[in-house]
Amino acid sequence: MIISVIAGLRRINRFIALLVGLALIACVALILIDISLRQLGISFGGSDEISGYVMAGIASWGVSYTLTELAHVRIDLIRVRLRPLGKAILDLIAIVALAGTAIVIAFEAWPVLQKTIAHHALANTSLATPLWIPQSIWFAGWVWFALSSSLLVLLTVVLMMKGDLRQADSLVGARTEMELEL
Amino acid sequence: AQAKDLSVVGSWSSLPLHKQFEVPFWTKDLPADSGGAINVKMTTFDQMGIKGSDVLRMLSDGVFDVGMTVSDYAVGDAPELQGLDVPLVATTAKQARAMVNAARPMVADIMKQRFNAKLLAIAPYPPQVVFCKGNINSLADLKGKKVRGSGRMTTDFLEALGATGVNISFSEVPGALQRGVIDCAVTGAGSGYSAGWYEVSDSLYPIPLGGWDPVITAMNMNTWKSLSPKTQNLITTKIKSQFENPAWNNAAGALKNNIACLTGNGNCSAGKPAHMKLVKVTQADLDKAHRILVQKVLPEWAKQTDKKWVARWNQTVGKTVGVQVPLN
Amino acid sequence: MIPTLTLSLLGLLALSIPVGIVLFLLGFGISHFYSFFPLVRALGQVVWSSSNSSTLIAIPFFVLLGEILVRGGIAARTYNALDKWFSWLPGGLIHANIGTATMFSATSGSSVATAATVATVALPQAEKLGYDPKLFSGAIAAGGTLGIMIPPSINLIVYGFLTQTSIPRLFLAGLLPGLLMAAAFIAVTVVLCTIKPSLGGSSRSFSWSERFASLIQLAPIFFLFMVVIGSIYAGWATPTESAAIGVVIALLIAWANGGVSLDMFNQSLTGTVRITSMIMLVIMGAYFLNFTLTSAGLGRELTHIITGLHLGKFGTLGVIILLYIVLGFFIETLSLMVATIPIIVPIITGLGFDKVWFGILLIVMIEMALITPPVGLNLYVVQGARKSGSMTDVMLGTIPFVLVMLAMVALLVAAPNLALYLPGHL
Ligand code: NA
Numbered sequence: 001m002i003i004s005v006i007a008g009l010r011r012i013n014r015f016i017a018l019l020v021g022l023a024l025i026a027c028v029a030l031i032l033i034d035i036s037l038r039q040l041g042i043s044f045g046g047s048d049e050i051s052g053y054v055m056a057g058i059a060s061w062g063v064s065y066t067l068t069e070l071a072h073v074r075i076d077l078i079r080v081r082l083r084p085l086g087k088a089i090l091d092l093i094a095i096v097a098l099a100g101t102a103i104v105i106a107f108e109a110w111p112v113l114q115k116t117i118a119h120h121a122l123a124n125t126s127l128a129t130p131l132w133i134p135q136s137i138w139f140a141g142w143v144w145f146a147l148s149s150s151l152l153v154l155l156t157v158v159l160m161m162k163g164d165l166r167q168a169d170s171l172v173g174a175r176t177e178m179e180l181e182l
Numbered sequence: 183a184q185a186k187d188l189s190v191v192g193s194w195s196s197l198p199l200h201k202q203f204e205v206p207f208w209t210k211d212l213p214a215d216s217g218g219a220i221n222v223k224m225t226t227f228d229q230m231g232i233k234g235s236d237v238l239r240m241l242s243d244g245v246f247d248v249g250m251t252v253s254d255y256a257v258g259d260a261p262e263l264q265g266l267d268v269p270l271v272a273t274t275a276k277q278a279r280a281m282v283n284a285a286r287p288m289v290a291d292i293m294k295q296r297f298n299a300k301l302l303a304i305a306p307y308p309p310q311v312v313f314c315k316g317n318i319n320s321l322a323d324l325k326g327k328k329v330r331g332s333g334r335m336t337t338d339f340l341e342a343l344g345a346t347g348v349n350i351s352f353s354e355v356p357g358a359l360q361r362g363v364i365d366c367a368v369t370g371a372g373s374g375y376s377a378g379w380y381e382v383s384d385s386l387y388p389i390p391l392g393g394w395d396p397v398i399t400a401m402n403m404n405t406w407k408s409l410s411p412k413t414q415n416l417i418t419t420k421i422k423s424q425f426e427n428p429a430w431n432n433a434a435g436a437l438k439n440n441i442a443c444l445t446g447n448g449n450c451s452a453g454k455p456a457h458m459k460l461v462k463v464t465q466a467d468l469d470k471a472h473r474i475l476v477q478k479v480l481p482e483w484a485k486q487t488d489k490k491w492v493a494r495w496n497q498t499v500g501k502t503v504g505v506q507v508p509l510n
Numbered sequence: 511m512i513p514t515l516t517l518s519l520l521g522l523l524a525l526s527i528p529v530g531i532v533l534f535l536l537g538f539g540i541s542h543f544y545s546f547f548p549l550v551r552a553l554g555q556v557v558w559s560s561s562n563s564s565t566l567i568a569i570p571f572f573v574l575l576g577e578i579l580v581r582g583g584i585a586a587r588t589y590n591a592l593d594k595w596f597s598w599l600p601g602g603l604i605h606a607n608i609g610t611a612t613m614f615s616a617t618s619g620s621s622v623a624t625a626a627t628v629a630t631v632a633l634p635q636a637e638k639l640g641y642d643p644k645l646f647s648g649a650i651a652a653g654g655t656l657g658i659m660i661p662p663s664i665n666l667i668v669y670g671f672l673t674q675t676s677i678p679r680l681f682l683a684g685l686l687p688g689l690l691m692a693a694a695f696i697a698v699t700v701v702l703c704t705i706k707p708s709l710g711g712s713s714r715s716f717s718w719s720e721r722f723a724s725l726i727q728l729a730p731i732f733f734l735f736m737v738v739i740g741s742i743y744a745g746w747a748t749p750t751e752s753a754a755i756g757v758v759i760a761l762l763i764a765w766a767n768g769g770v771s772l773d774m775f776n777q778s779l780t781g782t783v784r785i786t787s788m789i790m791l792v793i794m795g796a797y798f799l800n801f802t803l804t805s806a807g808l809g810r811e812l813t814h815i816i817t818g819l820h821l822g823k824f825g826t827l828g829v830i831i832l833l834y835i836v837l838g839f840f841i842e843t844l845s846l847m848v849a850t851i852p853i854i855v856p857i858i859t860g861l862g863f864d865k866v867w868f869g870i871l872l873i874v875m876i877e878m879a880l881i882t883p884p885v886g887l888n889l890y891v892v893q894g895a896r897k898s899g900s901m902t903d904v905m906l907g908t909i910p911f912v913l914v915m916l917a918m919v920a921l922l923v924a925a926p927n928l929a930l931y932l933p934g935h936l
């Protein structure tokens with residue numbers, strides 16, 4: 001049961017990461033079109049503004065994938081010298097700190113969107129983008145990060161209570177950049 | 183009474199308005215005149231790493247007590263605020279000041295309604311003029327050119343002229359002019375001089391195509407209400423006499439000096455004068471600019487803005503500068 | 511306040527809490543204990559404004575470009591070609607490590623990615639040919655740091671973004687010092703391996719025809735560098751746009767090499783999202799920390815301490831350099847940059863130093879921070895790629911290269927034109 005929840009969460013985040021990656025590719029295409037049109041003396045503009053929104057979306061939606069891939073950079077100088085139980089305790093502290101922060105960010109991201117909606121805020125550009133569109137996508141990403149990380153806290157606690165430290169390590173342990181790469 | 187600690191966030195830390203006027207007023211004059219009733223901690227939005235457009239939002243949340251930002255940065259949250267900085271309707275510091283004074287009651291209401299803030303002062307940046315590579319003789323010569331400018335009204339105006347607005351950050355402008363990514367760029371004459379734009383451009387067209395970028399100073403309304411009437415009175419009178427008036431009085435001279443530095447006509451006190459060509463602004467060009475404003479730019483603004491603000495603009499600023507936005 | 515903050519920072523990092531989260535937590539702490547105002551209320555706005563940036567999107571573009579090159583097999587071919595050209599020198603393959611790192615630096619914006627790329631292709635060779643692991647892996651860790659000095663460079667983009675400095679000028683300024691450092695790495699390796707030949711492997715010699723035949727393998731990287739950097743200076747593209755062009759060219763090169771498949775594309779995209787989000791969490795955390803530090807007045811406090819020493823122009827510069835070397839031992843580099851630049855650079859320009867020049871000087875110190883323990887990301891990357899041995903090997907192996915970096919700092923102070931010549935003349 002726990003294992004299938006973990007696998008499900010990983011699969012969802014991998015799928016999200018792929019969507020985010022495709023948005024990045026769309027942004028590449030948009031920029032190339034913009035450059036080409038500019039060479040022809042036609043102004044499209046706006047690729048600059050849109051790539052900013054895409055960047056905000058990558059950051060807010062990508063962090064959950066990075067989390068379930070154990071890729072947020074951690075300094076594990078002390079951790080690597082500990083026994084499995086010590087490691088598990090540090091991992092629990094880390095994931096609780098992360099989930100707590102994620103919840104605060106999601107909570108504080110809402111007033112940003114809320115003000116935008118209340119003011120009908122438009123970007124001060126010729127596109128005059130209604131800012132609620134990019135900000136809703138951005139806000140939802142942080143909410144998902146808060147949910148994903150809270151779920152990980154829950155699963156880790158359950159696994160630790162069952163004494164399954166190995167499974168807990170594969171869920172919220174630390175990986176070096178290279179272990180992930182290969 | 184207990185001393186009040188004010189946390190104050192100024193505008194761009196590198197520009198003269200901050201160094202010459204904001205810092206002395208908030209950190210020296212006001213605390214001294216208050217006789218110890220007011221303590222000030224001051225920083226600027228760029229030093230805090232936040233955008234100018236965040237200042238009023240954070241001010242309304244009570245993140246700090248006093249905030250300063252360019253009015254044009256806040257128009258995303260308050261489209262009616264664009265009426266404070268319509269480009270090309272005021273060509274001298276005197277006209278700009280009259281325009282700002284006419285708009286003041288309206289801006290005070292916008293601050294109160296949108297940002298829960300008390301308007302304290304409106305001070306000018308130098309007018310945002312045009313630097314071009316190559317020869318420019320009139321407004322019509324901007325047609326077909328790629329122009330770095332920001333803000334919706336300026337971009338709309340450029341498009342109506344047949345020019346292309348390009349968004350490039352200030353630090354990239356010299357390279358972009360040199361490599362031909364853009365043909366012209368808009369900024370304050372003083373900033374353009376100190377950033378060495380004269381090395382990569384030839385003509386200086388001294389029309390405020392980017393407006394005057396007035397800087398709003400506002401206080402969080404809860405902080406304002408917590409002050410005694412005596413302190414409130416002290417702040418409003420002192421900010422007028424020791425910050426706003428000196429800043430405006432300096433503006434006209436500063437523009438003349440900056441133009442002298444860029445073109446070599448007259449006395450440059452800032453350093454070695456450059457030799458850009460000074461383009462003469464003709465009445466025909468100003469008339470043409472007004473036509474574009476009334477026919478294209480201002481109606482666009484009116485579409486995005488509540489009619490009551492536009493009507494109020496017509497009665498105040500519009501009357502002062504002699505421009506009326508069609509209301510239908 | 512400063513001692514408490516430093517201790518909290520080190521303590522939270524030692525608990526192995528993710529670095530980005532540590533920065534947010536410190537910000538919450540400052541907001542709660544040192545500020546009269548609820549600075550946390552600004553958190554959402556700070557996170558939105560720092561990530562809504564068309565300058566920073568160059569980061570995922572450059573990461574993607576690197577992912578495509580590695581997964582498309584370009585990295586391995588480059589390494590083999592450089593092996594043929596450089597392995598006759600005392601030190602053998604170690605020079606191919608440095609050479610490959612230099613080549614990849616010219617297309618990669620990140621030092622960690624450059625080190626990871628070279629480690630992937632080089633380490634299997636070292637074990638096969640019986641190299642002393644210290645100098646061999648140290649050269650990869652140190653060579654990789656060139657990724658942020660030789661353009662393009664994510665760190666220079668962040669520096670330009672924070673200090674309003676022209677990014678193309680910064681890129682040009684990094685080129686000569688970066689190449690000079692690569693040459694110095696090779697020279698120091700030759701000297702060490704001549705004195706003590708057991709440090710390197712056996713020198714290997716290839717025929718000239720083999721060498722020239724291998725040149726074609728270097729062409730794709732060279733072409734990519736010309737397009738990415740060339741499009742900026744030809745006036746076609748901004749740095750962000752040039753990175754987007756680079757992605758397309760890299761895809762075409764990998765495709766021409768038969769290295770593109772749906773799976774490879776998929777892996778490159780998700781890998782890019784993973785690495786970018788890791789970097790962005792750190793950047794956003796550092797932004798929030800800087801926001802709270804400035805609001806609580808610590809920025810002013812530090813400025814007063816540094817300028818209050820009255821050490822004169824070069825004395826103050828010396829203190830700042832020392833500060834970065836010490837902080838560089840303990841703090842992850844991007845967060846170090848974002849949190850200190852708003853405080854330090856105004857002091858530097860106030861002293862009359864050039865912003866572009868200081869950007870390059872700072873990058874050398876950041877490169878050093880990447881390979882000094884206990885917190886040096888490149889050490890971890892290289893150690894992670896090794897199948898056996900301890901981290902101490904890699905640390906010892908980087909010492910000669912750290913000395914080269916210190917010499918480079920001195921050289922840049924003595925001869926600023928090393929950095930400023932190209933931006934002044936192109
Ligand atoms: Na590079």
Ligand code: NA
Nearest residue numbers: 838879882885
């Ligand atoms: Na370090």
